[in-house]
């Protein structure tokens with residue numbers, strides 16, 4: 001296997017965020033340098049606590065940083081309807097002894113990139129506030145970013161509004177900073193991530209591994225499964241996991257190059273990722289957009305790596 005991929009995970013843990021974290025921490029080809037929490041699914045105090053809980057529960061030795069507690073411009077929106085009051089309802093964790101690093105997540109991202117000899121891959125799977133702030137504070141980091149592989153947006157329908165996906169709608173201005181930064185971007189939007197469905201057979205398969213990580217997967221996804229069931233669905237998507245999976249197994253994905261622009265007009269389409277895949281606008285391609293997923297290969301990858309954890 002080639003050299004390890006140096007990566008920073010930026011997340012709003014979150015059920016699918018937690019599984020993305022597990023995959024990133026476990027995969028032998030990934031060097032997970034640090035994890036930053038951002039406000040998104042819940043307020044940052046909760047997403048940070050959830051991150052620390054997962055890290056401690058699995059005995060991981062990865063520094064965790066608290067990041068931005070609100071979007072750059074817009075009023076805050078959260079997602080308790082999807083992830084519960086804690087932001088990670090379902091699993092029960094023991095008392096928390098692990099602490100976050102003192103350094104702010106945005107300062108950490110800047111420092112890690114500026115000090116790095118090799119480029120670093122950023123994997124944001126929540127609102128893009130930390131990354132947008134870092135790019136604004138220290139624009140030189142763009143040259144140190146290997147690429148940004150993010151979960152957010154859609155070329156089709158949204159989920160939080162008819163036009164917009166939650167992570168982008170939660171901070172469209174930061175998303176605009178990221179998409180216009182010039183950094184290479186891979187966008188795992190809803191069109192792709194809605195294919196990454198965990199039905200009951202997947203849940204039972206991960207639980208059958210018999211370790212803490214498999215049980216955590218089950219405790220989290222059973223909660224998601226129940227809330228999906230109330231909406232008449234029999235499976236829940238693990239959106240964020242696809243961004244990490246793409247890093248190590250791009251062969252499982254189909255992508256298309258596009259110009260992606262975030263709509264900042266505060267109307268019906270606020271936060272929409274407008275994806276020009278045909279060159280109609282004449283604007284330069286700034287992202288690879290996920291379109292298709294080999295679901296069997298994806299779950300094999302997740303299982304293989306959950307086995308590697310405690």
Ligand code: BDR
Nearest residue numbers: 014016079125166167239
């Ligand atoms: C995104 O929103 C969050 O609720 C999930 O964690 C994912 O990052 C999907 O729209």
Ligand code: CA
Nearest residue numbers: 014017125126
């Ligand atoms: Ca997320």
